[in-house]
Amino acid sequence: MxxxxxxxxxxxxxxxxxxxxxxxxxxxxxxxxxxxxxxxxxxxxxxxxxxxxxxxxxxxxxxxxxxxxxxxxxxxxxxxxxxxxxxxxxxxxxxxxxxxxxxxxxxxxxxNAASIFTAAPGISGLQQYKFGRTTTLAFPEEGFFPTSPLDVIESNLERGLHSLVLLDIQAHRDRYMSAPEGAALLLRMVEKKGGSPIGPETMMVAVARAGHHDRKLVYSSLGKLSNMSLGPPPHCLIIPGKLHFLEEEVLDSFRVE
Amino acid sequence: MxxxxxxxxxxxxxxxxxxxxxxxxxxxxxxxxxxxxxxxxxxxxxxxxxxxxxxxxxxxxxxxxxxxxxxxxxxxxxxxxxxxxxxxxxxxxxxxxxxxxxxxxxxxxxxNAASIFTAAPGISGLQQYKFGRTTTLAFPEEGFFPTSPLDVIESNLERGLHSLVLLDIQAHRDRYMSAPEGAALLLRMVEKKGGSPIGPETMMVAVARAGHHDRKLVYSSLGKLSNMSLGPPPHCLIIPGKLHFLEEEVLDSFRVE
The missing domain is CATH 3.40.1010.10 (Tetrapyrrole methylase, N-terminal domain)
Incomplete structure (x- = not known):
């Protein structure tokens, strides 16, 4: 056969x-x-x-x-x-x-093989079963800037759930969204939507190169993250919901003030 | 080092x-x-x-x-x-x-390596980013039979999201919950809770041995699934939310009436 x-x-x-x-x-x-x-x-x-x-x-x-x-x-x-x-x-x-x-x-x-859907939660110290729906941030197009990813994150937060946020990859154009770019986009969405539980002070996780030997993890505020540099792609973001004390302990181990 | x-x-x-x-x-x-x-x-x-x-x-x-x-x-x-x-x-x-x-x-x-968290959605034909929170069914203990897994599934369904339901594994006792046992447990939870959008007619997916060469997939009603035999473990269940037509097409390819 x-x-x-x-x-x-x-x-x-x-x-x-x-x-x-x-x-x-x-x-x-x-x-x-x-x-x-x-x-x-x-x-x-x-x-x-x-x-x-x-x-x-x-x-x-x-x-x-x-x-x-x-x-x-x-x-x-x-x-x-x-x-x-x-x-x-x-x-x-x-x-x-x-x-x-x-x-x-x-x-x-x-x-089957490894996927960012489980690698990023694991590396960040957050529990897989406490993640809500995953969303993706796309590069904004002229005249098209939906705030639906923000809706997904807010809906997860209401239930105390973590959100994995994947970032646009346009391999054919050699264009990879970085976590700081993603954070800046989220801030623009908050501004466009007007009123959100998310703001520049919201703590979140940036995961750069999950699974790679030179992975980089940062737990910091959205405002600060949007101005950082985390090296080469791929990156993703996680907005934590309600934290268990052990999850907090892992996050604190790579907190950047 | x-x-x-x-x-x-x-x-x-x-x-x-x-x-x-x-x-x-x-x-x-x-x-x-x-x-x-x-x-x-x-x-x-x-x-x-x-x-x-x-x-x-x-x-x-x-x-x-x-x-x-x-x-x-x-x-x-x-x-x-x-x-x-x-x-x-x-x-x-x-x-x-x-x-x-x-x-x-x-x-x-x-x-990192493959995980049931992405393998089961992929094999079932359902899109990863449309899954809500994952829940686990535990073997019932004397005097302890929580219906919280049902709450998680219902909350996902309200938002049109799919639910991955993991089934108890007690390797030290050589005890592995099968998908039919899991389906029967869900029916007991529905009965205990009294009133649920889920019932014996609810269509769901049973995934047996995801990733293995002898994997088995069944898309059928909860009532029928609870009386089937799917072979050796590991098994898991998926309760689909709102379906895209291509998701439906994949599910139909292993539908059992």
């Missing part, structure tokens, strides 16, 4: 892939990858290709959305791997790939 | 560990592991020990909570690895280990 392996590469580099993921790459007839909303250390894909001893074909967003580009290759291949950063299947386009593969009678295997 | 590596093993077996995790085991002076609220395929730790070429010492819950058992070993070791299933740092005791290590001047490295 033909098999499509959807393989997560984790959140760092070619060595954050699970052993089983590398096994599958070595057995594959063809390997595709997409990295358009994620970021791994430079050269990760090239080094993974060396480890697997095979070429990895990097796809554009259009190639992935038109699932035919990948699935059509089953005409001349039995085992195809599709690599994504983080954990696979989190993007809608991957779900379409999976459905279309199953419709063709192709077996779909899922090889 | 002395270094503690907190390493996730992912959610399947010895091959769900990231390559970097195995690198660190090979360099380690001492390796500890805990598996008390998680489950990997039988023999995983033994096979990982063979891959690393080193002994792995499995700890009891008490040994981990008394962080001295692990950190005291730094007197005669420079590099210690501490293995957990899933992504590390999700348990409170791991955060204590991390804080205590830092207080002793030990560098703490975090090697």
């Amino acid at each position: 033909k098999k499509l392996s959807l393989i997560g590469m984790g959140i760092v580099n070619e060595r954050s892939i699970p052993l089983l993921g590398l096994d599958r790459l070595k057995e594959a007839d063809l390997i595709f990858a997409e990295l358009f909303t994620s970021i791994l250390e430079e050269g990760s894909l090239e080094r993974l290709s060396q480890l697997a001893g095979k070429e990895i074909r990097l796809l554009d967003r259009e190639d992935v959305e038109e699932t035919e580009m990948v699935l059509g290759a089953f005409e001349n291949a039995d085992r195809i791997c599709f690599l994504t950063a983080g954990d696979p299947l989190s993007a809608t386009t991957h779900q379409e790939m999976r459905l279309d593969a199953e419709k063709r009678g192709v077996e779909v295997e899922i090889i | 002395k270094k503690l590596s907190l390493i996730g093993m992912g959610i399947v077996n010895e091959r769900s560990i990231p390559l970097l995790g195995l690198d660190r085991l090979k360099e380690a002076d001492l390796i500890f592991a805990e598996l008390f609220t998680s489950i990997l395929e039988e023999g995983s730790l033994e096979r990982l020990s063979q891959l690393a070429g080193k002994e792995i010492r499995l700890l009891d819950r008490e040994d981990v909570e008394e962080t001295e058992m692990v950190l005291g070993a730094f007197e005669n070791a420079d590099r210690i690895c501490f293995l957990t299933a899933g992504d590390p740092l999700s348990a409170t005791t791991h955060q204590e280990m991390r804080l205590d290590a830092e207080k002793r001047g030990v560098e703490v490295e975090i090697i």
